[in-house]
Amino acid sequence: MDVNIVVMGTESVGKSALTVRLLTRRFIGEYGDIESIYSHSFMVDGREISLNIWDSPYSEDSSMETSLFEKKVQWADGYILVYSICDRASFNSVSRLIQTIKSTKDYLNADKAPIVIVGNKRDLHHRRTVLSEEGRLLALNTDCHFYEVSAAENYHSVLMVFHGLVDRMKDAKLTTKKPLGFKGIVKSMSAVFARRRTDSF
Numbered sequence: 001m002d003v004n005i006v007v008m009g010t011e012s013v014g015k016s017a018l019t020v021r022l023l024t025r026r027f028i029g030e031y032g033d034i035e036s037i038y039s040h041s042f043m044v045d046g047r048e049i050s051l052n053i054w055d056s057p058y059s060e061d062s063s064m065e066t067s068l069f070e071k072k073v074q075w076a077d078g079y080i081l082v083y084s085i086c087d088r089a090s091f092n093s094v095s096r097l098i099q100t101i102k103s104t105k106d107y108l109n110a111d112k113a114p115i116v117i118v119g120n121k122r123d124l125h126h127r128r129t130v131l132s133e134e135g136r137l138l139a140l141n142t143d144c145h146f147y148e149v150s151a152a153e154n155y156h157s158v159l160m161v162f163h164g165l166v167d168r169m170k171d172a173k174l175t176t177k178k179p180l181g182f183k184g185i186v187k188s189m190s191a192v193f194a195r196r197r198t199d200s201f
C-alpha cells in the first residue's frame, strides 16, 4: 500500500526533525530548508506500507504557498500538523491550518484524510507556553488525533505518530497514487546530510 503524508507547520517547529527521526532514528540538530519528499517502507500485519513523506520548509510567500498548498492537499492521504509547545503562535497556526485544509475543495471531495496534531519539543517543558490539554482539546473539537513528542529525545513517540496515522488510513479507501508533477523535489536523504556535512566544515 502506498501512502502519502504531508508534514506542515510554521517555521522551526521540528517538521524536518520528526521526519528525519523516523527515517534514520537519529536527531541531527540542524536541517536544510529544502522541499523534500522522502520514502520509507515498513511492515504492518504482514503487509508492506510504503510511506511518501512531503516535508516542506515554512514559507511566508502567500502566493507560492497557495498553489503549493492546494497541491499538497490534492496529494495527501494524511496530514501531520506540527507546532512547538514553546511557541503559541505555531499552535494557533495549526488551528487555522486545520480549518483551511478542511475547507479545501480537494479535501471535501476526497475521502476525508486523517489529520494528526503533534506538539513537538516536549523536552523543553520549562519553556512550555501551550498546555497538553489545549492540544488535546483542539484535536477533540476538530476530530483530529493528538500526540506530544520530542523529536530530540525520543524515537518511539515519533514512530507512534506516523504509525498511528497509517493505522487510521488502513480502512480508508485510498485512491491510487496521485501524480505529483512538481519539479525540484528532492527524493532522497542525501540533501539533508550533504547540507550538514557542508555546515560542519
Ligand SMILES: Nc1nc2c(ncn2[C@@H]2O[C@H](COP(=O)(O)OP(=O)(O)OP(=O)(O)O)[C@@H](O)[C@H]2O)c(=O)[nH]1
Pocket (backbone or CB within 6 Å): 009, 010, 011, 012, 013, 014, 015, 016, 017, 018, 028, 029, 030, 031, 032, 033, 056, 057, 058, 120, 121, 122, 123, 124, 149, 150, 151, 152, 153
Ligand atoms: N529541544 C528540541 N529542539 C528541537 C526539537 N525538534 C527540532 N528541534 C530544533 O528546532 C530547530 C528547527 O527544527 P527543524 O526540524 O529544522 O524545523 P522545521 O519545522 O523543519 O523548520 P523549517 O524548515 O524552517 O520550516 C532545529 O534547531 C532543531 O534542532 C525537539 O524535539 N526538541
